[in-house]
Amino acid sequence: MAAPRRATQRAAPSTAPAAAGPGAAKASVAGVEEKLDVLTLVRLREQLKQQFMECSTVVDAGEESIPDQVMEEGLIEAVQIMDALRTKLRQNDDESKLILETIKRILMLSTAAMESQKQAREMEEKLNDIKRKRLSLKQAGEKKLLQIRTMKKKQKEELEGIEVGEMLKRIRRNLQKETEMTTLIQNIFQVVKPHTPLIKFPDRQSTPKPKIQETLQGRVPPLHGSAVPLSVGSKQPALENISPISRVQDVPDTSELVRTLPQKYRRKTMSDEEMEFIQRGGPE
Incomplete structure (x- = not known):
């Protein structure tokens, strides 16, 4: 009850000016009717502003005093x-015992509630720790996945580079072989010169084909003495002066054949002994 009295005491001073305000307003209105002066209008405006401010402060003070009043009333009721x-428990009767048991029950339940709240708080902390660990593991997993992806990408690039390098090496080897073959062919064509054929075949258009008998008679020398020239001072024909290679007509000499061979078939220049060996047709 003290709080409402204070509120009324606070509101009382403000009501007096509020009550005096309308009278002053009426007087000012009457003065305005008598004298329409600017100064009176300004004074009236200032008075209205002041009254409005006082009323607003009173209203605000009343609104602020309501929670304080409720708290004071609740404390008084609790006391x-x-x-x-206490007075009932001092009587020591059945009702007091029941009240005491109820109080103990309330205390036990309150302690249990506090313990459960404590456990719930601990469980929340554990859950928060698990969430933090899960978040850290998730971040670590993302980092590992990123590392694995980068490693795979790097390995793929290395494999591609190795494959490209092997391909380039293969192409380089093939190119080197081709260049070597090309240079070899160029050297062969530069060294090889057109040579005379080993056997000259007759032109059948200008000369007709001879008969076999005439060919043999022309190539084989006659064995009787009339056809063979006689040596001086002897009756036998000089057959020993005829070389076995020159007995066949139009057979080219081996030395000439060897000399006409191209450089491709000659490893080195042949000596006279080798030429004689070829002419003899083998060892003696």
């Missing part, structure tokens, strides 16, 4: 209840 319980 009164505690005093009544």
Whole structure:
């Protein structure tokens, strides 16, 4: 009850100016009717502003005093209840025992509630720790996945580079072989010169084909003495002066054949001994 009295005491001073305000306003209105002066209008405006501010402060003070009043009333009621319980417990009767058991029950339940709240708080902390660990593991997993991806990409690039390098090496080897073959062919064509054929075949258009008998008679020398020239001072024909290679007509000499061979078939220049060996047709 003290709080409402204070509120009324606070509101009382403000009501007096509020009550005096309308009278002053009426007087000012009457003065305005008598004298329409600018100064009176300004004074009236200032008075209205001041009255409005006072009323607003009173309203704000009343709104602020309501929670304080409720709290004071609640505290008073709690003190009164505690005093009544103490007086009842001092009587030591059945009701007091029941009240005591109820109080103990309330205390036990409150302690259990506090313990459960404590456990819930601990469980929340553990859950938060698990969430933090999970988040850290998730971040570590993302980092590992990123590392694996980068490693795979790097390995793929290395494999591609190795494949490209092997391909380039293969192409380089093939190119080197081709260049070597090309240079060899160029050297062969530069060294090889057109040579005379080993056997000259007759032109059948200008000369007709001879008969076999005439060919043999022309190539084989006659064995009787009339056809063979006689040596001086002897009756036998000089057959020993005829070389076995020159007995066949139009057979080219081996030395000439060897000399006409191209450089491709000659490893080195042949000596006279080798030429004689070829002419003899083998060892003696």
